[in-house]
Amino acid sequence: MIPGAFDYHRPKTVDEAVGLLSSLGDDATVVAGGHSLIPMMKLRMAVPEHLVDLQDLDDLKGISVSGTAVTLGAMVTQNELIASNALAQACPIIRETALQIADPQIRYVGTVGGNVANGDPGNDMPGLMLALDAAYELVGPDGTREVRARDFYDAAFFTARSDGEILTAIKISAPPAGHGWSYMKQKRKIGDYATAAAAVVLTMDGATCAIASIGLTNVADTALFAEAASAALTGSDLGDAAIAEAVAAAKAITNPAQDGRGPAEFRTHVCGMMVQRAVARAAERAA
Amino acid sequence: MAKIHVKMTVNGREVEGLAEPRTLLIHFLREDLGITGPHIGCDTSHCGACTVDLDGKSVKSCTVFVGQAEGADVTTIEGIAAADGTLHPLQEAFREHHGLQCGFCTPGMITRAHRLLQENPNPSDAEIRMGISGNLCRCTGYQNIVKAIRVAADEINSAREAAE
Ligand SMILES: Cc1cc2nc3c(=O)[nH]c(=O)nc-3n(C[C@H](O)[C@H](O)[C@H](O)COP(=O)(O)OP(=O)(O)OC[C@H]3O[C@@H](n4cnc5c(N)ncnc54)[C@H](O)[C@@H]3O)c2cc1C
Ligand code: FES
Ligand code: FES
Numbered sequence: 001m002i003p004g005a006f007d008y009h010r011p012k013t014v015d016e017a018v019g020l021l022s023s024l025g026d027d028a029t030v031v032a033g034g035h036s037l038i039p040m041m042k043l044r045m046a047v048p049e050h051l052v053d054l055q056d057l058d059d060l061k062g063i064s065v066s067g068t069a070v071t072l073g074a075m076v077t078q079n080e081l082i083a084s085n086a087l088a089q090a091c092p093i094i095r096e097t098a099l100q101i102a103d104p105q106i107r108y109v110g111t112v113g114g115n116v117a118n119g120d121p122g123n124d125m126p127g128l129m130l131a132l133d134a135a136y137e138l139v140g141p142d143g144t145r146e147v148r149a150r151d152f153y154d155a156a157f158f159t160a161r162s163d164g165e166i167l168t169a170i171k172i173s174a175p176p177a178g179h180g181w182s183y184m185k186q187k188r189k190i191g192d193y194a195t196a197a198a199a200v201v202l203t204m205d206g207a208t209c210a211i212a213s214i215g216l217t218n219v220a221d222t223a224l225f226a227e228a229a230s231a232a233l234t235g236s237d238l239g240d241a242a243i244a245e246a247v248a249a250a251k252a253i254t255n256p257a258q259d260g261r262g263p264a265e266f267r268t269h270v271c272g273m274m275v276q277r278a279v280a281r282a283a284e285r286a287a
Numbered sequence: 288m289a290k291i292h293v294k295m296t297v298n299g300r301e302v303e304g305l306a307e308p309r310t311l312l313i314h315f316l317r318e319d320l321g322i323t324g325p326h327i328g329c330d331t332s333h334c335g336a337c338t339v340d341l342d343g344k345s346v347k348s349c350t351v352f353v354g355q356a357e358g359a360d361v362t363t364i365e366g367i368a369a370a371d372g373t374l375h376p377l378q379e380a381f382r383e384h385h386g387l388q389c390g391f392c393t394p395g396m397i398t399r400a401h402r403l404l405q406e407n408p409n410p411s412d413a414e415i416r417m418g419i420s421g422n423l424c425r426c427t428g429y430q431n432i433v434k435a436i437r438v439a440a441d442e443i444n445s446a447r448e449a450a451e
Binding site: 002003010031034038039041042055103105106108109 | 352355357418
């Protein structure tokens, strides 16, 4: 499968890249790891006339962890997320999620910025970022702005990022030490997108759940922040009744497509299972 | 669309060429350079038959544009054996332990296993299975492939210990 023809650009700085996007206009697309974009280009579902490669932008690389403040450069690969011990200490759900994405070859090149910017409901990082209440830093011709992940996803492949903007970093305030976490993903095989997946982070105060937050992957047009399900756990003892309430609230907001992964009802059912298991696992891990 | 001039190192040799930007690395290797070890299996980033080593990472070369590999250090199955033709322990072990039947997946399997053993010289069977989970074999089955990688790891480790 041969993609359409395009001109290739490899800027050295963020300013140069933003300048290229402005001057080339609508026909330009940025490429990070290329492992969502290139398959789409081979199918000619994406036919950019200009490809702006971000690989030389050193400002977009690197992971910084200082206490609970975590910053991930957009060009950090999934493999680098897995390899970082500092990150696994501060916010272990990121490694757990990255390990469930695709396969080793894809994780060496697929980036966290590409994964969250892509806007595909099948990507695993958006649901996680909704649970963590992350913010995305965007740089465009008018300067820099931050958008919360919870305000970023409009519809499949439509996000708050405008065409002239580059997503440069992801900022996370990690939950406090001792928090519980779990990313549970049901997939048919390694390298498959989720039938349904759930990200859960929670903090206990004795026997009471002080705060909980749930994100859902691939059960609607976009990843979902399950607000009512999160609220059902917050302040509860995480007993069977509270979990059942959270599961029901999570299922209520799903609207999955019917595809090779199963009928919509099945995927909603699996979503409920993932929430239930992720809450149980997170509770076990919480101090 | 203008062709681009690309330069990279492939199996220790500096190579260059003119290519359309939409040329995939696998096509550049196979058609421009005549390096046909990496295979095209699925052409959809799933099977791993096209796996090559690019700057110390295993990548599926059907999903990399040639321009992205500009300046990179690439190793294919052709670069795994010693210069005098002595097979690498992985190649020996695949032969000895029936790690291949038709051989279509083998260049990708061995190139991937080669990188895996650099990162984790003593993997468990479970780690080998996870490590090659981006490579599909449609005929041998994974039992003997995992066994061959295990044997090669032991071989490499004991040769290293003997040398120390
Ligand atoms: C076989 C296979 C299986 C996969 N399985 C999974 C899976 O299970 N879960 C999962 O989450 N993903 C999966 N993926 C996708 C993979 O993780 C991608 O690498 C990832 O979604 C996108 O990252 P990328 O760096 O490759 O982005 P690219 O493909 O380069 O870009 C994706 C999109 O985002 C835009 N973009 C990229 N970076 C930026 C930026 N910094 N600023 C603005 N826009 C940007 C691009 O223009 C493009 O539209 C799979 C891919 C394959 C080929
Ligand atoms: S041909 Fe590249 S992954 Fe199958
Ligand atoms: S040996 Fe035939 S596909 Fe693996």
